[in-house]
Amino acid sequence: MDLEKYRQLALQKQGEHRKFLATLKKKAPKNLDKIVQEVHQEVFAEIDCTECANCCKTLGPLFTEADITRIAKVFRMKLPVFEDMYLRVDEDGDKVFQSMPCPFLGGDNLCSIYDVRPKACREFPHTDRKKIYQINHLTIKNTLTCPAAYLFVEKLKDRV
Template sequence: MNLEGYKKQALQKQKEHRKFLESLKKKLPKNLDYIVQETHDEVFEKIDCLQCANCCKTTGPLYTEKDIERISKHLRLKPADFEAKFLRTDEDQDKVLQNLPCFFLNQDNTCSIYDVRPKACREYPHTDRKKIYQINHLMVKNTLICPAAFEFVEKMIKNIEKS
């Protein structure tokens, strides 16, 4: 997978993507959630996250208190010990990983805590979300990191034109 190629394309198309996503907010297609889900399914039939894992290598998720409790229990650590070992508080006062790539990312791009991974990881890249127009800024940002997010926006443009 050519991550640099995707990022270059995403940078070139950022303005176009932003404009398209904003247009969804203005003239909301009746069946938008359905089109989003169809497009998401289409993209993930072709893209395998295990070939990439760029999100795990370059961006860290936010850890909620529920995430911390669930993961620390799984690792048989006290939540405070888990936080001290893996997390830091960022400038927005969010709990995030101390270091990247993610400590839980295995050599083969699998996740060692997949079954208990943070909510942010489970939802990423947010391409199957209802009311997708509520996260336009995030979607544009994700196209720079995630080939699937880039492909999703590209296909959404075509799929909306067809509808």
């Protein structure tokens, strides 16, 4: 997968994407949530995340307390030990990885903690959520990192 090609396309179309998503905020079709689900499923039938894993290599997820508790339990680690080993508090006061890429990402682009991965990882790139127009800024940002997010916006544009 040519990540740089997708990034360049996303950069070129940022203005167009921003305008399109803004129109959804103003006058979303009644069945937008249904269309979003269909487009999301279409995109992920085409895109294999394990060929890319750019999110796991470059974007650190925010860890909720529930995430930390769940993952530490799998490793049979006390919470402070897990946090000291893997996490830091960022400038916004959020708990994130000390460094990237994700320490749980294997050389095969598979996640070694997939079944218990953080909520932020499970939900990324957020292209299947209801009222997608509420996260326009995030969607635009994600198109720069995630080829699936870019394709999602492109296909959604054609559908709406």
